[in-house]
Amino acid sequence: MSKLQTQEPTEYKVIPALGLKITDEDKGIVEHLISVFGVTDLGGDVCHPGSFTKTLAERAQSIRVLDAHNRSSIMSAIGVPLQLKEVTREELPVNVLTKYPEATGGLWAETQFLLDTPEGKGAFARIKAGAVKEFSFGFNALDEDFTKDVDGMEVRNLRTIRLWEYSPVLFGMNPAAQVLGAKGSVIAPVSKDVEEKPAPDVTENTIRIRVRDPGSFQEGSFRTITIDKSGGIQAVIGRPKGKETTEVQSYIFDKDKWDVERARKWVSEHKKAFVILVLEEKEDKHPELLKLAEIEIEQWEMELFETEAGPQ
Numbered sequence: 001m002s003k004l005q006t007q008e009p010t011e012y013k014v015i016p017a018l019g020l021k022i023t024d025e026d027k028g029i030v031e032h033l034i035s036v037f038g039v040t041d042l043g044g045d046v047c048h049p050g051s052f053t054k055t056l057a058e059r060a061q062s063i064r065v066l067d068a069h070n071r072s073s074i075m076s077a078i079g080v081p082l083q084l085k086e087v088t089r090e091e092l093p094v095n096v097l098t099k100y101p102e103a104t105g106g107l108w109a110e111t112q113f114l115l116d117t118p119e120g121k122g123a124f125a126r127i128k129a130g131a132v133k134e135f136s137f138g139f140n141a142l143d144e145d146f147t148k149d150v151d152g153m154e155v156r157n158l159r160t161i162r163l164w165e166y167s168p169v170l171f172g173m174n175p176a177a178q179v180l181g182a183k184g185s186v187i188a189p190v191s192k193d194v195e196e197k198p199a200p201d202v203t204e205n206t207i208r209i210r211v212r213d214p215g216s217f218q219e220g221s222f223r224t225i226t227i228d229k230s231g232g233i234q235a236v237i238g239r240p241k242g243k244e245t246t247e248v249q250s251y252i253f254d255k256d257k258w259d260v261e262r263a264r265k266w267v268s269e270h271k272k273a274f275v276i277l278v279l280e281e282k283e284d285k286h287p288e289l290l291k292l293a294e295i296e297i298e299q300w301e302m303e304l305f306e307t308e309a310g311p312q
Helices: 053-062 094-099 118-129 260-269 299-308
Strands: 011-016 018-024 029-037 045-047 064-066 077-088 105-113 134-148 154-169 206-210 223-228 233-238 245-254 277-280 291-295
Touching: 018 118, 029 045, 029 134, 053 077, 053 154, 077 118, 105 118, 118 154, 206 260, 245 260
Parallel strands: 045 154, 064 154
Antiparallel strands: 011 134, 018 029, 029 105, 064 077, 077 105, 134 154, 206 245, 223 233, 233 245, 245 277, 277 291
């Protein structure tokens, strides 16, 4: 499936950094994996060999290293990629292959943090101390498809990715959570049982919490609606496969008004307050002119949206 290229990332993939080594402490240079291929992350996505080939060939010199995806200031540029390349399964660290034998390769980076800036120096110090153990990358999915894993769960296969930037971040999504420290010691992996569902996707401006697997929806059926404008709550809705109605796939919270804990609590309290929309075409039959024809929400659920949607 081909998608139009945009001028900014539309998705963020947060994974623990793997095989991270500090190779030159004086210059702030580290080696690490940004992505591991063949491993299903907690978001239900799998990157595959070759998924970064096109973007590295076309725009390797334009990829940025940012502070937690922050693009609002030049001060957020905390490093530069010295090298970026896809590596094969045979080039992965032994401990990664031992724990995740399904791994088929990865995206390897050599990153130099800007030690002559307080932002870059601080980021490097935190990575060296083990206080920051994960990286995330901002991307557009240009080619993807959906399959089922051995347990029958639907996964999204990322075949071609447009990479914009990568960032050290606080929390990760990929279950392959091993990191090598400055002295080569192994930091314990993050438990797969920490989250019953995919971890919230936290970006510079939003917190996204999934309530439905995106692979269970019809392709091209997603749209974003506003639930509470003043309260900073939106929802991504789409048509589940085999249905004509739409359901909520994920909620998006304004990060200026919400934190992860409160957003999770709101979603938990409103599990029954799902917006079910029946779409009806106008007489001219243009799909882009579809209008919302019916909203089936019980009265008490509507009251919840009106009285409890905003920050408390």
